[in-house]
Amino acid sequence: xxxxxxxxxxxxxxxxxxxxxxxxxxxxxxxxxxxxxxxxxxxxxxxxxxxxxxxxxxxxxxxxxxxxxxxxxxxxxxxxxxxxxxxxxxxxxxxxxxxxxxxxxxxxxxxxxxxxxxxxxxxxxxxxxxxxxxxxxxxxxxxxxxxxxxxxxxxxxxxxxxxxxxxxxxxxxxxxxxxxxxxxxxxxxxxxxxxxxxxxxxxxxxxxxxxxxxxxxxxxxxxxxxxxxxxxxxxxxxxxxxxxxxxxxxxxxxxxxxxxxxxxxxxxxxxxxxxxxxxxxxxxxxxxxxxxxxxxxxxxxxxxxxxxxxxxxxxxxxxxxxxxxxxxxxxxxxxxxxxxxxxxxxxxxxxxxxxxxxxxxxxxxxxxxxxxxxxxxxxxxxxxxxxxxxxxxxxxxxxxxxxxxxxxxxxxxxxxxxxxxxxxxxxxxxxxxxxxxxxxxxxxxx
Numbered sequence: 001x002x003x004x005x006x007x008x009x010x011x012x013x014x015x016x017x018x019x020x021x022x023x024x025x026x027x028x029x030x031x032x033x034x035x036x037x038x039x040x041x042x043x044x045x046x047x048x049x050x051x052x053x054x055x056x057x058x059x060x061x062x063x064x065x066x067x068x069x070x071x072x073x074x075x076x077x078x079x080x081x082x083x084x085x086x087x088x089x090x091x092x093x094x095x096x097x098x099x100x101x102x103x104x105x106x107x108x109x110x111x112x113x114x115x116x117x118x119x120x121x122x123x124x125x126x127x128x129x130x131x132x133x134x135x136x137x138x139x140x141x142x143x144x145x146x147x148x149x150x151x152x153x154x155x156x157x158x159x160x161x162x163x164x165x166x167x168x169x170x171x172x173x174x175x176x177x178x179x180x181x182x183x184x185x186x187x188x189x190x191x192x193x194x195x196x197x198x199x200x201x202x203x204x205x206x207x208x209x210x211x212x213x214x215x216x217x218x219x220x221x222x223x224x225x226x227x228x229x230x231x232x233x234x235x236x237x238x239x240x241x242x243x244x245x246x247x248x249x250x251x252x253x254x255x256x257x258x259x260x261x262x263x264x265x266x267x268x269x270x271x272x273x274x275x276x277x278x279x280x281x282x283x284x285x286x287x288x289x290x291x292x293x294x295x296x297x298x299x300x301x302x303x304x305x306x307x308x309x310x311x312x313x314x315x316x317x318x319x320x321x322x323x324x325x326x327x328x329x330x331x332x333x334x335x336x337x338x339x340x341x342x343x344x345x346x347x348x349x350x351x352x353x354x355x356x357x358x359x360x361x362x363x364x365x366x367x368x369x370x371x372x373x374x375x376x377x378x379x380x381x382x383x384x385x386x387x388x389x390x391x392x393x394x395x396x397x398x399x400x401x402x403x404x405x406x407x408x409x410x411x412x413x414x415x416x417x418x419x420x421x422x423x424x425x426x427x428x429x430x431x432x433x434x435x436x437x438x439x440x441x442x443x444x445x446x
Contacts, residue, residue, distance in 0.1 A: 004045040007036050011046065015055055015066055026056065026064045091403035092438035096233060096381035098405075098429035099297060103352055108341055109333075116332045124329050132159025132304070132324040133331045139338040140290075140304055146343060147266060150279055150288070152306050158315070161301040161325045163261065166289055167193050172319060173311045174223060174257065181221035183212070185233055185412035187261075190225055203414055206231050209238060213245050223257045224249070228277050229265035230379040233412050233424040237376050240275065247281045258286045264294040266346055269354040270377035283308055292334070294380060294428075295346055302326055302334055353380055353428055356435065360427040363439045369446055371420065380428040383409065386421045388446040395423065398445035404438050421446075 011032075014020050027035065032043045047064055050056045056064045116124070131137065137154035144150040160166050167190070182190050184203035194201050202219050204212035209231075216224060224246060228238040238246075250256045260277045278288040283306070291303035307315060324331075337345075357375070364370045364384060375382035386395065392408030399406050409422035423442075430438055 003038055004042045004049070007032070007038060007042060007046040008049050010036065011050060012055060020066050022066050023068045024066050025062070026066065028063060090400065090405035092405065092434060092441070093429040094404055094406040094425050094427075094438055094442065095429075096407060096424045096426040097293070097298065098380070098426040099294060100349065100352060100356075100428050101297075102431065103349065104297060105341065105345060108337070112333055112336045112340075116329060116336060119332070124332060126328060128324055128326075128328055128331055130320060130323050131155075131157065132326065133328070133335065136331045136335045136338075137304075139335050143338055143342055144290075147346065148262070148276065148279075150276065150306075152283075152288075156306050156309070156312050157304055158307060159302060159304050159324050159326055159331070161303070163263075163289060163291065163303050164189055164193060165325065166303055166305045169315070169319065169322065170259065170287060170305070171197050171199065173307075173314050175255065178223050178257075179219075179221045180223045180225060181216050181219060182225045183227065183231060184414050185409060186225075186227070187232060188412060191414065206234050206236070209236070209242050213242060213249070216246070217249055222253065222255045223259065225259045225261070226277070227261045227263060229260075229262055230376070232263065232379075233381065233383060233407075233409060235374050235376055235379060235381060235383045237378055240280075243275070243277050243280055246277060247284075250281065250285055254285075256285065259289065260286060261289045263289075263291060264379045266295050267350055267353055267380055268378045269350065269357060278306070285310075287311070295342070295349070296337070300330075300334070302330065356427045356430065356432075357382070359432050359435050360425065360439065363436060367439070367443050369443050381424055381426045384423050384425055386423060386443075386446050388421050390421065390446060392418065392421050392423055395421065395442075395445050399442050402441050402445065404441050404445075406442060 011020075011026075020026060026032075029040055029043050029047070032038075032046075033040055036043070047056065047058075051058060051064070054067055057067055058064050134154060136159065137157040140157055140159075141152050141154045144152060158166070158169065160169070171193070178199060180190075180194055180199055180201035181204050182194075182201050183206035186206055191201060202215070202221055204215045204224075206212060226238075226246070228243055228246075230237060246258065250258050258277055258281070262276060276288070278286045285308050287308065288306040289303065290305075292300045293303075357380075360382065361373060361375055364373055369387050370384055371387045372385040373382060374384075386392075388395065392410050396406055396408045407424050409418050409424055412424070427435070
C-alpha cells in the first residue's frame with residue numbers, strides 16, 4: 001500500500017468511527033504531517049482522494065471539513081422495528097406466517113434431494129440463467145395455469161430468494177420519480193424498502209377499500225402495491241368492481257403500474273371465483289408476485305414475479321448482471337417437486353387448513369370474548385377483534401410470555417391506531433389439541 005493510501009485509510013477510519021464528526025473541521029495539513037510523520041504532498045494527495053470519494057470537502061481559506069449527512073439514517077416514521085422471532089422458541093405458533101410442519105412431506109423431500117444429488121453434478125454446481133433456470137420457470141408457468149388460471153410465458157418470469165429481493169429489481173426498473181401507494185395496514189417490509197431507496201409513498205386504507213381507491217385516484221401516486229386476493233392482515237378479498245376501478249386507474253396514465261402480491265391465495269376453502277388483477281388487466285402494466293413460502297415452507301427461499309413486456313425488455317437491457325441468488329441445487333429440487341408433487345401437496349394442505357380454520361373460528365365464537373371475526377375463506381390467517389380494555393400489544397406481550405406466538409394488528413399499521421383491539425391469528429401450524437390450548441392461553445391474557 002502506498003503511503004498516501006495508508007494516510008487515506010487512517011483518516012477514513014476516523015471519520016467512519018465518529019472520531020471526526022459530520023460537519024467538523026479537520027486538522028490542518030501541517031497537523032496531519034506531524035501526526036502521521038509524512039510529507040505535506042503525501043497528506044495533500046490523501047485529502048484529494050478523500051474529497052474525490054465524498055468523505056470531505058474543502059472550504060476556501062478555511063480548510064477541510066467532514067461532509068454533512070455523510071451516512072444518512074433512514075427515517076422510518078411510524079414503522080415498527082422488525083424483530084426476528086423464532087417460532088420454535090414458542091410452544092404454540094399463532095403467527096400469520098406459520099405453516100404446518102407436522103404435515104411437511106419430509107420423506108418426499110429426502111427422496112427428491114437424493115435423486116437431485118445423484119444427477120449430473122455439472123448442472124448442480126453451475127450458475128443458472130440470471131432469471132433462474134428455464135426448467136423451473138416452465139414448471140412455475142405450468143402450475144400458475146393449472147391452479148390460478150394465469151397464462152404466462154416462462155421468459156417473463158424472474159426468480160429470486162424473497163419478495164424483498166424482487167422489489168430491489170422492480171425499483172431499478174420503475175421510473176426514479178415514482179410515487180407508491182401501499183395498503184395500510186399491510187406488510188411492513190414494503191414501506192421499509194421504499195424508505196431505504198428514498199421513494200415517496202402514500203398510505204391507502206385497506207380496511208375501507210372504496211376510500212382507499214378514492215385516495216389512490218386523487219393522488220399523484222403512479223405505482224400501487226396491493227394484495228388484492230387476500231389483503232394482509234385484514235384478510236379481505238377485493239371485489240371485481242374494486243379491482244376494475246384499480247385497473248381503470250392504471251389505464252388512466254401510461255406511467256401507472258400495479259404490483260400484485262398473491263401471497264398465500266392458493267389456499268381457498270370455498271368455490272368462490274375471483275380473478276386476479278393480473279388476469280383481469282390482461283397483464284397490462286401489472287407486476288405479479290408469488291412465492292412458495294406458504295405452499296411448501298418459509299425456508300424455501302424462492303419467490304417469483306411476472307413482468308409486463310415493456311419492463312421485461314428494460315430488465316434484459318439494463319440488469320443482465322443480476323444473477324439469480326437461488327442455488328442451482330434448490331432450483332433443481334423445486335423443479336422436481338413442482339412437476340411431481342406440488343398440486344397434490346397443495347390440495348392436501350387446503351383440506352387440512354380448512355379444518356384448522358373452522359376449529360379456530362369455533363373456539364373463538366364459543367369463548368364469548370370475541371367481538372368480531374373477519375375470516376374470508378382464503379389464506380392462513382384471520383383477523384379477530386377482542387372484547388377487552390387492554391391494548392393489542394399488552395395482550396401479545398402477555399401471551400408470548402406464556403409461550404404463544406401471536407401478532408397484533410398495530411404491528412402492520414402506520415400512523416393511526418386501531419379503533420378496537422385486533423389480533424392477526426394464524427391457524428396453519430396447530431392441530432386441534434394444541435389449538436384449544438393456545439386459544440385458551442391467549443384469551444386468558446385478554
